[in-house]
Amino acid sequence: MSIREDVTRMKSVAAELASSSIELRNKALKMVAENLRKNADKIFKANEIDIANANANGVQESVLKRLKFDNHKLEDVIDGINQLIGLEDPVGKVTLNRELDEGLVLKRVTCPIGIIGVIFEARPDALVQIASLCIKSGNCAILKGGKETAESNRCLFGVIREAIVEAGLPEICLIQAEAHSEIDELLKCDGLVDLLIPRGSNAFVQYIMNNTKIPVMGHADGICHIFIDKDADLAKAIPIVVDAKTQYSAACNAVETVLVHSEIAAKALPVLVRALNEAKVVVNADAYTTNVYNAYKEDSDVEVHVIEDDAYNVEYLRYELGIKIVENVDEAIAHINKFGSHHTDSIITENQATADKFQNMVDSAGVYHNASTRFADGFRYGFGAEVGISTSKIHARGPVGLEGLVTYKYKLTGNGQIVTDYASGIKTFKHKDLD
Amino acid sequence: MSIREDVTRMKSVAAELASSSIELRNKALKMVAENLRKNADKIFKANEIDIANANANGVQESVLKRLKFDNHKLEDVIDGINQLIGLEDPVGKVTLNRELDEGLVLKRVTCPIGIIGVIFEARPDALVQIASLCIKSGNCAILKGGKETAESNRCLFGVIREAIVEAGLPEICLIQAEAHSEIDELLKCDGLVDLLIPRGSNAFVQYIMNNTKIPVMGHADGICHIFIDKDADLAKAIPIVVDAKTQYSAACNAVETVLVHSEIAAKALPVLVRALNEAKVVVNADAYTTNVYNAYKEDSDVEVHVIEDDAYNVEYLRYELGIKIVENVDEAIAHINKFGSHHTDSIITENQATADKFQNMVDSAGVYHNASTRFADGFRYGFGAEVGISTSKIHARGPVGLEGLVTYKYKLTGNGQIVTDYASGIKTFKHKDLD
CATH class of the missing domain: 3.40.309.10 (Aldehyde Dehydrogenase; Chain A, domain 2)
Incomplete structure (x- = not known):
């Protein structure tokens, strides 16, 4: 199954996830936390393989620290999930409520962005954090982690997916990409994928930015x-x-x-x-x-x-x-x-x-x-977690948490209003803010 | 002077405009409205040349209506400017105010995007509306209108610039591009220009989106x-x-x-x-x-x-x-x-x-x-005016008024805090929302 086919299937459930209740999304997060703890040994074993491979390849000590996923890291990500559960729903917030005319009411309401592709460095805890942020904000996500943690990622992803399916979310709302070649497939999914968030080296982020028509959020340099x-x-x-x-x-x-x-x-x-x-x-x-x-x-x-x-x-x-x-x-x-x-x-x-x-x-x-x-960090700012830090001035800026993962739509409700009546002067707009 | 040189000079005053007071920006708008009325005859004469050229070229009646800039259109744009003056300052709004720890306060504050390039159809009133929105929101702008209204645009732009300079804004904060070739120059100004807003045919907007690294806001199709x-x-x-x-x-x-x-x-x-x-x-x-x-x-x-x-x-x-x-x-x-x-x-x-x-x-x-x-229109939504309608889900969506022309920055104020103390556990974050 290609990434494009996966993402096309994902698109068919994006609206369902977007209109799911916060109770369901929080329940899914709770079950993810529980399933992580239940499968701790399996996860640690998978991580040991990654660590052994890294040692065999002579990876630096500082990098090894990032690859490691032990009980301490597990408790950290579970704490993070519980923090996220406690945060208010970023979806469905009414940010404008205006009577354009009698019986014609305009509301601006926050909603998930839709389908997000996140490509991140070899850090197993990042996979859990990013998946959790996407679940909480009602977004479908394609996750691609660094190859140095392939075993840990596969195991963690399976545990997360099992939990969300059991909770009642569509299985296809989270996809894991494993092969590096799938990144280039993903970059061509404009029209299906709404946002890419690349994390990693300057050169890598630049490559993503220069090779896709999908909007990209993140940063290359940090000077x-x-x-x-x-x-x-x-x-x-x-x-x-x-x-x-x-x-x-x-x-x-x-x-x-x-x-x-x-x-x-x-x-x-x-x-x-x-x-x-x-x-x-x-x-x-x-x-x-x-x-x-x-x-x-x-x-x-x-x-x-x-x-x-x-x-x-x-x-x-x-x-x-x-x-x-x-x-x-x-x-x-x-x-x-x-x-x-x-x-x-x-x-x-x-x-x-x-x-x-x-x-x-x-x-x-x-x-x-x-x-x-x-x-400058999502945790330190109190966002629970971050999907990345944006240096763009468009959409989200700085550490990006839940608020950067939603957009909005305008809901207009009338009872048969037509523009002709306003253009001709029969009716005039009132523009009265409600609440 | 090339567009790149102009935009580089513009960049040097962008911060000044961004931190200008709302009183100064409203004063500039007021003087723009006054100067437009004072120069009405000159503007109408310039527009008559465009109309005569359009007639000579056999332009359709429906297009002619858009090119026309008469007293009725003048009063409309002056009304629009007065509405904009009445709207609250979109800059400097505090959207998050959080004590991270004692004496360490984080504020998220709205600010102008910076430098915006707007390429719009042959409609003289659009030039006035877009320039006004940019002045109100503290953004520098490069304006490029349709060639069929070249005379009207040149005249209107001169009148607007004269007013903003007299009001005390930097002269270079608004630039007019006149040659079609300057669009391609503009598309190459990534790193200087923060946002492009193209309006016009599907093919034209697609061309812009496919030929620049600058973020683009707008819509190609409207199905x-x-x-x-x-x-x-x-x-x-x-x-x-x-x-x-x-x-x-x-x-x-x-x-x-x-x-x-x-x-x-x-x-x-x-x-x-x-x-x-x-x-x-x-x-x-x-x-x-x-x-x-x-x-x-x-x-x-x-x-x-x-x-x-x-x-x-x-x-x-x-x-x-x-x-x-x-x-x-x-x-x-x-x-x-x-x-x-x-x-x-x-x-x-x-x-x-x-x-x-x-x-x-x-x-x-x-x-x-x-x-x-x-x-679906900025005026009908009560935004005073719009710079365009966005079908992107990133940044602004739908009709884009003042709120779509600002971003935000995080202002953190401390008294010597270092991260080492929090990483080591000597200090812990409080994350207490203020107000």
């Missing part, structure tokens, strides 16, 4: 900035920079460039570079910033590596970052809007007016004040 | 349906069908296919076909529907034209439509979801449960009950 303003409290700034770089350096919301206000550079640079060096972070800087640093560093301070003036568009994803002196907040904003990826950027300042300006004018999904960029 | 249920009141159904087809047959929200419940076909078809014939509408039907019609028509009734079973994917845009008997509401829903374009579809029934099912399960931007599909 996040921290601007240390002249009115910054360095006791806040330094720990925030170190956290944003080292707490999880491979994440898209890790900081890649630190901008420093010229008036504070002489004081801040030596402290900043020393702290980063102690945290084992390699520091790069353009020639001007390097010169200033060298002029003010203490004897014991470390060297920075000189980079070109325009080399601030790098997503390091490791213990390395760029620092740069900027004239003032305006240059910081201009730099971020030019070199950034509209993901998450933070200002460190005690000056509220400067913070306001930064947060209003930086064109990013997350604009922070005195906080680490690493907070 | 709208009316389903006459077995419980329909024909005294409502017939006038609604005639209105939906003939009130303005070239519109995207005109009906193209009428589905008739099998149990009511014998009674409904003769009345329906006769009414359409009297309104000069050509009626097409598949073989089965034709046979049923022929078996029940009266002697005086007219012929229908037989079409293939799968020829219901036609957007006629003229006095012509297809009719088809369906078994029941389920087949009607399945037909619409398969052959429709997710634009606007209506059910005629006195049965509330059937109407609910139809409105829940038809996957379209507008799902109507006992009303003409022609109501």
